[in-house]
Amino acid sequence: MASRQQPRRTARVLALLSLSQIRIxxxxxxxxxxxxxxxxxxxxxxxxxxxxxxxAADELNRSNDKIFKSETRTSDVSSARIMLKDAIALTQKAINRVGTIVEIPEFIQVSRETEVKQYAIDLISCIRNNKEEIDSLIDGLMTDWTVNRLTQIDANILRLAVAEMKFFQQDHKIAINEAIEIAKQYSDDDGYRFINGVLRKVSNKLLEN
Structure with missing residues (x-):
């Protein structure tokens, strides 16, 4: 099962990351x-x-302003430390993304390229052709929120998983788990927990019909 899922996992990531860039x-x-x-x-x-x-640069500049352009009150120093910590975390995130960019060609090469390409295209096509229906399903299960207000990455992770469950008859557990793993890499802690909760509601809704 793991070897069978690997090309599809690669295809999901490729579809997720290229979805917003494909203009044809x-x-x-x-x-x-x-x-x-x-x-x-x-x-x-x-x-x-x-x-x-x-x-990150903005946070560093704000930290610098706190330290050098204001009275060095304890509250200012503490605030500057928080900003500096945030800037370091953001910079580390950027470095990790650069690492991902470098790894993508090799990532594809070690998978079954033809299968990866076709499944990625199938996912992109499905989302494009059924976006209104997919978004409506997601929106109906979120409280005081809509998919268009989410970050692009989080919204597209949801769309990919819903497309797999609704149109590809993918096992719901697999679709949700794959979405969570992708979210852990490309979203944040709040993002992947939110995605997990929404997709479980989607699964329950689809199973009712």
């Missing part, structure tokens, strides 16, 4: 090459790295 029409998706998907994934991660480093 749905009927042209079959013409995509694996390198097109890899390039889309790398672009997504590169944008995230740039945004994360920009936020």
């Amino acid at each position: 029409k749905s009927d042209q998706l079959e013409d995509l090459e694996i390198n097109d998907l890899i390039l889309g994934a790398i672009r997504t991660l590169t944008i995230e790295v740039e945004n994360t480093l920009e936020t």
